[in-house]
Amino acid sequence: MGSKQLNEILGVTTPILLAGMGGIAGPALAAAVSNAGAAGCVGGYKLKGDQLGDVLLETAALTSRSFGINFIPEVVGSAGLEQQIDLVVRISPPQVFITLFGMPDDDAISFLRKSGRRLVIQVGTVDDAEHAADFCDVVVLQGIEAGGHLLGQLSLAELFARCNDRGLRVPLVVSGGIADIATIRQYRSAGAAGVQLGTAFLVAEEAQTHPTFVDRVLAASASDTVITDRFTIGWPGRRHRVLAHPVAVGPRQPSTFIGRTTISGRHYVVPRYSAAVPTRATSGRIEEMVMYCGTSCERVTATEPAHKLVARLAAAFED
Ligand SMILES: Cc1cc2nc3c(=O)[nH]c(=O)nc-3n(C[C@H](O)[C@H](O)[C@H](O)COP(=O)(O)O)c2cc1C
Numbered sequence: 014m015g016s017k018q019l020n021e022i023l024g025v026t027t028p029i030l031l032a033g034m035g036g037i038a039g040p041a042l043a044a045a046v047s048n049a050g051a052a053g054c055v056g057g058y059k060l061k062g063d064q065l066g067d068v069l070l071e072t073a074a075l076t077s078r079s080f081g082i083n084f085i086p087e088v089v090g091s092a093g094l095e096q097q098i099d100l101v102v103r104i105s106p107p108q109v110f111i112t113l114f115g116m117p118d119d120d121a122i123s124f125l126r127k128s129g130r131r132l133v134i135q136v137g138t139v140d141d142a143e144h145a146a147d148f149c150d151v152v153v154l155q156g157i158e159a160g161g162h163l164l165g166q167l168s169l170a171e172l173f174a175r176c177n178d179r180g181l182r183v184p185l186v187v188s189g190g191i192a193d194i195a196t197i198r199q200y201r202s203a204g205a206a207g208v209q210l211g212t213a214f215l216v217a218e219e220a221q222t223h224p225t226f227v228d229r230v231l232a233a234s235a236s237d238t239v240i241t242d243r244f245t246i247g248w249p250g251r252r253h254r255v256l257a258h259p260v261a262v263g264p265r266q267p268s269t270f271i272g273r274t275t276i277s278g279r280h281y282v283v284p285r286y287s288a289a290v291p292t293r294a295t296s297g298r299i300e301e302m303v304m305y306c307g308t309s310c311e312r313v314t315a316t317e318p319a320h321k322l323v324a325r326l327a328a329a330f331e332d
Contacts, residue, residue, distance in 0.1 A: 016330055019184040019206040022131055022150050024079035024108050026050040027327045028207030030133070030153070030186060031214050031319075033057065033083020033112050034161070034305075036276065036292045040068055042219040042319060044075030049320035050327070054081035054112055059089060059247075061096055064277035069105045079108035081133060086117045088248055095124050102128050112153075115164055116141050122148055135188065135209070137165025139175045146181040153209050158190025160212045160307030162251045163240065177204050190235075192309035197329035208326075212307040217319040223291035225299040227316065229256050235308035244303035248288035256304040260285065272297020 016028040023030075029051040031038055035058030047053035053076065055068050072080055082101055086094050094117065101109060110131035117125060117134075125132055126148060134145040135153035141164070145152050154176055156169025165172065169189045176185055184206035191197060192213040200208065215222050215230055222230075239257040246268060255261050272283040274295040283289060283297060291302045 014182075014184040014206055015204075016184075016201070016206050019151060019186070022184065023052045023081075023110060023133075025052045027323060028052075028186070028330055029323055029326055030054065030081070030112075030188075030207060030209035032161075032188065032209050032211035033081060033114075034211055034215070034290075035059075035083075035085075036290050037215060037221050038083075039221050040072040040075055042214065042217055042221070043072050043080045045217070045219045045319040046214070046323060047076045047078040047080045049323035050078075051323045052079070052081060054083050057082045057084045057097060059093075060277060061089075061093070061100070064279065065097060065100055066104055067277055069101065069109065073106055073109070079110060081110045081112040083112045083114065085114045085248075086121055087115055087251070091118050091120045094121050098124060098128050098130075102130065110150075114162065116145060133186075135164065137163060137167070137172065139172070139179070141165075142172075142176045142181060142185075143179060146183045149183065151184050151186060151206075152176070152181065153186040153188050156187075156189035157240070157254070158235075158308040159188060160215075160238070160254050160309070161305040162248065162253045173200065173203065173205060190308040192307075192312040194326060194329045197326060201329060208329075210309070210326075211305075212309045213313050213322060213326075214319065215306070216313055216316045217322060218316055219319050221292040221294070223293055223295055223299055226291050226302075226304050229258075229304055230306055230310050230313055231315070233306060233310040235311045238306050238308055238310065244286050244288050246284050246287045253288075253303070253305060254307060256306045256310075258300060258304065260301045261303070270297075271301050272299070 033054035035056035043053035188209035
């Protein structure tokens with residue numbers, strides 16, 4: 014299935030998806046991407062109740078187009094995810110779709126189906142891609158070049174080639190290490206329906222990324238990133254690709270508090286090795302906090318409004 018079908022499923026005109034990055038992809042970035050014709054997405058992470066309601070309503074007030082809300086089943090559990098989905102269905106317009114990081118369990122599959130919302134699932138293995146294709150609308154394939162938590166062990170090229178061979182019934186979107194037209198064109202001609210980007214949007218003007226984090230991404234090349242399992246507080250048990258600063262790669266230090274942050278109006282302290290990235294609302298020792306970053310940083314060299322990035326990369330989908 015190609016880009017046209019993907020566009021129809023998501024209600025967009027450009028098959029570029031913003032990764033739903035927790036803390037970074039808020040209403041302003043999601044709406045800017047959707048208003049540019051691509052698929053904006055808000056990072057839902059652990060948000061619930063009023064905090065989740067507020068970001069959904071705020072985004073819907075900024076765009077009448079479709080956008081996604083991203084959740085992480087392994088972080089909130091099946092019961093937590095059910096509450097999040099309930100709220101989405103109750104208060105957001107029907108064009109809001111759901112994106113998941115990783116596979117939901119069988120209970121969750123049943124309430125996700127009942128939600129009536131379009132469902133996008135990001136996976137990192139061929140088995141998960143095949144299983145997800147049985148019940149979701151779009152599968153995002155994540156290669157190990159990706160910034161953030163990693164769902165598999167394969168390079169994107171290998172994962173895509175293997176999944177593409179299976180002839181799955183849903184459009185395949187590629188994600189991990191991509192931030193340029195030439196690479197998108199290659200995947201498109203090999204049969205990918207679309208692309209999902211995280212790191213490239215980290216430096217968009219509308220992103221919530223802390224300025225120090227933005228500067229580090231702009232200065233980094235692929236070899237400045239590393240896969241680690243250090244930043245476990247709040248999200249244990251999954252490897253993640255980050256910028257290789259001293260806390261990520263140096264000797265272990267105590268998990269003492271190194272900063273403060275505010276998320277949707279509530280205040281939190283940030284311990285060393287927290288899984289939460291520094292945002293514009295974070296203060297303290299920013300340079301010690303986790304900075305998820307894909308090998309795509311190699312090609313990310315300037316900040317710009319999200320619509321310009323979308324317009325530049327959309328050329329890869331023009332004939
Ligand atoms: C800062 C950052 C935060 C992320 N947070 C999430 C998240 O909350 N949920 C999610 O599904 N994926 C998250 N991801 C992973 C992306 O979905 C995607 O796999 C990755 O960004 C693709 O690689 P790229 O960064 O090279 O574009 C995050 C990635 C980054 C860089």
